[in-house]
Amino acid sequence: MNPVGTPIPLLTLVAAILLTVVPMPDALAAWRPHWVALVMIYWHLETGNLRSLGTAFAIGIVLDLTSGTLLGQHALGLVIINFLVGRFRNRLRFFPPWQQALAVGALLINERVVQLWIIGLLERGWPDWSWWLPPVTGLLLWPWLFLLLDALRSQRRFAR
Numbered sequence: 001m002n003p004v005g006t007p008i009p010l011l012t013l014v015a016a017i018l019l020t021v022v023p024m025p026d027a028l029a030a031w032r033p034h035w036v037a038l039v040m041i042y043w044h045l046e047t048g049n050l051r052s053l054g055t056a057f058a059i060g061i062v063l064d065l066t067s068g069t070l071l072g073q074h075a076l077g078l079v080i081i082n083f084l085v086g087r088f089r090n091r092l093r094f095f096p097p098w099q100q101a102l103a104v105g106a107l108l109i110n111e112r113v114v115q116l117w118i119i120g121l122l123e124r125g126w127p128d129w130s131w132w133l134p135p136v137t138g139l140l141l142w143p144w145l146f147l148l149l150d151a152l153r154s155q156r157r158f159a160r
Contacts, residue, residue, distance in 0.1 A: 008152055008153060009039075009043045009047070009049050009050065012039050012043070012149060012152070013036065013039055013040070013043075013059060015035075015039075016035035016036045016038070016039040016040075017035075017036060017062065017063060017066055019032075019035040020032070020034075020035050020036060020063065020066070020067060021066050021067055030130040030131075030133050030134075031133050031134070031137050032134060032137070033108075033134050033137040033138040033141055034108055034111065034134055034135075034138055036059060036060075036063050036074070036078065037077070037078060037081055037107070037108060037111060037138070038104070038108075038138055038141065038142065038145055039145075039149070040056065040059060040078060040081065040082065041081065041085055041104055041107065042145065042146060042149045043149075044082060044085045044086065044089065045085060045089060045092055045093055045100075046093070046149075046150070046153065047153070048089070050082065051082070051086050051089075052082075053079050053082055053083060055082075056075075056078045056079045056081070056082035057075045057078070057079050058075075059075075059078055060072070060073075060074040060075025060076070060077065060078040060079065061074075061075050063075075063078070070118065070122070073115065073118050076114060076118070077111040077114045077115060078111075080110065080111065080114055081107050081108075081110070081111055084107060084110070085107065088103070097142065097143040097146040097147065098143050100142060100143075100146065101139050101140070101142035101143055102139070104138060104139060104142045105135055105136070105138065105139030105142075108134065108135035108138045108139065109132075109135045111135075112131070112132060112134070112135055
């Protein structure tokens with residue numbers, strides 16, 4: 001059995017990676033959410049399939065390779081997100097999606113702080129204000145993404 005579990009989480013992760021690397025118009029590119037983190041958070045919260053830190057690291061390495069970033073940059077952020085979701089999973093699961101969105105927004109901002117730390121270590125310039133827009137987009141998309149992935153998961157459950 002693969003580490004992700006059923007094919008649905010694996011397919012949604014592949015779709016999230018594709019949504020991450022697909023070209024977007026410059027005006028919208030700054031608003032692109034961290035799709036992989038959002039999908040990983042959902043599957044960890046709802047099924048526990050992605051609870052392994054090694055799986056989060058491997059997903060992050062794949063994301064680094066496909067997006068052309070420093071090897072391990074996204075992997076570190078995803079491992080930290082996965083650890084925090086695992087730590088607070090039992091509490092977060094009982095919130096309605098709109099309240100979960102606040103926690104997801106905090107996780108995505110935390111991931112941006114980790115990325116900022118890496119950028120600082122590499123001595124690249126300070127990003128402008130639009131660099132902080134993806135966590136806001138992720139926060140706003142979370143209830144809708146939650147409902148979409150929940151529908152996929154329940155459809156799979158009833159198909160058995």
